[in-house]
Amino acid sequence: MKKRNYDRIHESLTQNENIEKSFDLKGIEVFATNRRLFRVKGNTIQDFDYNHISSVTYVSKLNWDWLVIGILLVGAGIIIGQITDKVAQYGIPAISLGIICIVLMKLLKKEKVVTNVLGVNQPVFYQGKRVQLDSLLRIIREKKSSPHISVDMEPKTEDFTDTIRK
Numbered sequence: 001m002k003k004r005n006y007d008r009i010h011e012s013l014t015q016n017e018n019i020e021k022s023f024d025l026k027g028i029e030v031f032a033t034n035r036r037l038f039r040v041k042g043n044t045i046q047d048f049d050y051n052h053i054s055s056v057t058y059v060s061k062l063n064w065d066w067l068v069i070g071i072l073l074v075g076a077g078i079i080i081g082q083i084t085d086k087v088a089q090y091g092i093p094a095i096s097l098g099i100i101c102i103v104l105m106k107l108l109k110k111e112k113v114v115t116n117v118l119g120v121n122q123p124v125f126y127q128g129k130r131v132q133l134d135s136l137l138r139i140i141r142e143k144k145s146s147p148h149i150s151v152d153m154e155p156k157t158e159d160f161t162d163t164i165r166k
Contacts, residue, residue, distance in 0.1 A: 005040045006031070009031045014035070017033050019033050020034055020139070023126075023132050023135070023136055024128075026127045032140075036049050037140065039124065048115070048120075050140065052118045052119065054117065059111070063108050066102065066108065070101030070104075073098030073101060075098075077094030077096075080094060112133070113126040113133050113137050
């Protein structure tokens with residue numbers, strides 16, 4: 001599928017436009033060119049000119065409920081160990097389960113890049129691994145801030161009256 005999408009994107013590139021990097025982000029393929037960002041999900045292709053991206057942010061959200069459950073279990077395990085003689089039976093499993101919950105909080109952290117694009121009603125989300133999201137974020141910010149070079153295709157030999165005649 002990735003090769004087919006690469007070919008589909010490559011066919012729609014303009015002159016002097018090339019794919020600089022591609023990403024596979026949780027079921028969405030993203031192709032970054034020197035002018036645009038392509039987002040492919042299934043058979044749908046969206047492309048966004050970097051100049052139309054009004055804002056781009058990185059969002060990281062921890063699952064705090066896992067932390068709370070983990071702390072409660074660790075605390076319960078310690079208290080059980082203090083007041084009963086069944087530490088091995090109840091205390092150690094509760095502490096172990098609490099530590100697992102705390103680790104899960106970190107592992108299940110939701111990270112995404114959110115872009116607001118002019119003309120698109122909803123923000124566009126990209127979710128994936130931190131390394132890929134950082135790279136995507138860097139590309140968008142770099143391309144968004146760099147001025148695009150425009151080439152005037154009309155010859156400069158015309159004067160004002162020639163323009164009016166047209």
